[in-house]
Amino acid sequence: MEPVVRAAAVYVLVLLVVRISGKRTLAEITTFDLVLLLLIGEATQQALLGDDFSVTNAAIVIATLTGLDLAFSRLKQHSRRAEQVLDGVPLLIVDHGRPLKDRMEQEGVDEWDVMAAAREKHGLQRLEQVKYAVLEVSGGISIVPIDAPTGS
């Protein structure tokens, strides 16, 4: 019973902290972010396992974490609201070359981030060449160039 409660508590805690910290926090992992992740893992290890280092305890913890993740995935498949709550929603941050400053500020994104994505993905040189930029739920920035086919 206790390993399941521990694992569930840590899962929910990590989920909350990640959601609180915003979309961009872990989108592009710098060297420091990687070290920070390792430190967070080290800090949660003890809370997950307690003083029971048996294989059985590890199996219960792994099964609980994986089970919760699968359950949340199923929930997200069936409920759009659950998907929004657990993952967030994509956000338009550039509209026809116009940066939507309030949104970008809220998400800690600036024009340099958008231009970096525009250069990397499409070789664009100016913000006016960006038709849409979308901050995805993963924290990445999707770019639609101004001359992209609109489809039908």
Added chain:
Amino acid sequence: MARSKARETKGDEEEPRRVSTLELHGDLAFQRREWQAQRVGQALLALVVALGIVGVFGEGLLGPVRAISPDGVLSVTYDRFARRGARTRLRIDLAAPAEGPHSVRISRGYVEAVEVRQITPAPGEVALTPEGTELVFELEGAGAVELDIWPSRAGRLDCDLVLDDRVRVSLWQWVWF
């Protein structure tokens, strides 16, 4: 140019008008609520850090607290807040008792909720009574006894310490999960 600048720095309270070609499952109302929730969450994270510094989760700036018997003979220094599975210390000071063996009884409920791993100095005798665990020490004058304790139960723990069956000190601790 001025028009372009004004347009660029304008707030984006209204939805962009030309998103018809972009199939985006966005939800600006939800996004605004999420930003609010994130601000509240970030404030809570800061609060947790501040409370941790202050000592609400144990071992902080507030330091240990002390409970003293009315006649001042028995005093106990302890952490008001402790964490389950983490060490906390109970220091029992006996002020100038008469020489000879003295017994300190710790209430049963408390002993059952914690794990006492070390007692310094080691008691000469340990007796289990219906009321609790009795530790007997040979003391010459005033002395102090320290108990290293690992709480095994979360929540409020009440503890009564009784010196020589006559002097009593009551205290409580909050143990975080």
